[in-house]
Amino acid sequence: MEQTMLDQFYKKINKLKTEKNAVILAHYYQRPEIQDIADYVGDSLGLARKAAQSEADVIVFCGVHFMAESAAILSPDKLVLLPEKEAGCPMADMANAQDLREMKSKYPEAAVVSYVNTTAAVKAESYICCTSSNAVKVINSLPGFKQVIFTPDRNLGQYVASQCDKEIILWEGYCNTHDRVTPEDIISKKDHYPQAEVVVHPECRPEVVALSDYTGSTAGMLKYIKDSDRSQFIIGTEQGLLHALKKQNPAKEMILASKKLICPNMKLTTLPKIVESLTTMRPIITVEKEIARKAYLALDRMLKI
Numbered sequence: 001m002e003q004t005m006l007d008q009f010y011k012k013i014n015k016l017k018t019e020k021n022a023v024i025l026a027h028y029y030q031r032p033e034i035q036d037i038a039d040y041v042g043d044s045l046g047l048a049r050k051a052a053q054s055e056a057d058v059i060v061f062c063g064v065h066f067m068a069e070s071a072a073i074l075s076p077d078k079l080v081l082l083p084e085k086e087a088g089c090p091m092a093d094m095a096n097a098q099d100l101r102e103m104k105s106k107y108p109e110a111a112v113v114s115y116v117n118t119t120a121a122v123k124a125e126s127y128i129c130c131t132s133s134n135a136v137k138v139i140n141s142l143p144g145f146k147q148v149i150f151t152p153d154r155n156l157g158q159y160v161a162s163q164c165d166k167e168i169i170l171w172e173g174y175c176n177t178h179d180r181v182t183p184e185d186i187i188s189k190k191d192h193y194p195q196a197e198v199v200v201h202p203e204c205r206p207e208v209v210a211l212s213d214y215t216g217s218t219a220g221m222l223k224y225i226k227d228s229d230r231s232q233f234i235i236g237t238e239q240g241l242l243h244a245l246k247k248q249n250p251a252k253e254m255i256l257a258s259k260k261l262i263c264p265n266m267k268l269t270t271l272p273k274i275v276e277s278l279t280t281m282r283p284i285i286t287v288e289k290e291i292a293r294k295a296y297l298a299l300d301r302m303l304k305i
């Protein structure tokens with residue numbers, strides 16, 4: 001999009017934001033122009049905290065459906081808008097409450113730890129939530145439990161299992177974007193950029209994680225690269241993070257590990273859709289009261305850690 005057009009959208013959005021007392025929260029995987037207009041850009045944990053603390057009347061959530069649901073659960077007195085209502089998360093849809101109840105009856109002694117990338121109904125069936133930033137810390141904070149049912153990401157679950165001493169019962173879910181990166185992708189990039197450090201997200205397959213110099217959440221990757229004295233990095237996470245990485249480290253080179261690392265759902269939000277959403281105050285994301293009450297407990301336990 002041309003700069004003059006961008007400026008026009010930014011002007012419109014800023015005017016609407018003031019009129020409606022709205023705040024724009026955007027995930028690091030959003031398009032660059034969305035990240036640039038946001039009041040706060042963050043990973044799932046940072047966004048959940050911001051949603052809970054915000055004093056705005058309206059939260060415009062530039063991300064996917066489960067994130068807007070979490071904002072609605074944490075801020076029941078605010079109106080939460082998701083500018084693109086079709087922006088879902090295929091991994092979140094790989095777990096449902098009924099199947100989780102069945103799993104719980106098979107392992108009655110286990111605590112259910114759900115990645116925030118789950119529907120509100122699955123969170124409502126969980127003891128506590130976690131993000132990729134705090135998953136190990138969350139699981140280690142459960143001293144009374146020897147077994148943990150971890151939903152829905154089997155890759156993050158395996159990573160966590162390698163970092164703690166509890167039995168982790170995995171769910172067969174995965175992120176369609178991160179799971180597509182292969183060890184061959186990493187090896188081929190390393191052949192071209194032998195000096196580069198490999199930095200990947202734990203939603204990648206264990207064989208990919210095993211080839212990395214650092215594995216961590218988006219916030220963890222940002223910190224690691226900022227602090228590193230290397231100048232080239234092979235990045236194993238969704239391409240949107242490169243925008244923040246390049247802004248923060250203009251002298252360092254970022255190489256995407258694979259061109260498959262694009263989440264189509266995260267790219268559905270556009271500037272015209274934000275304008276439309278703030279004008280019509282739609283689509284509103286709500287969560288059924290009893291599900292929201294139970295899901296709040298799981299999210300709140302995480303936020304207190």
Ligand code: SF4
Nearest residue numbers: 089090175176177263
């Ligand atoms: S990147 Fe993966 S986990 Fe994140 S929204 Fe897309 S499919 Fe879901």
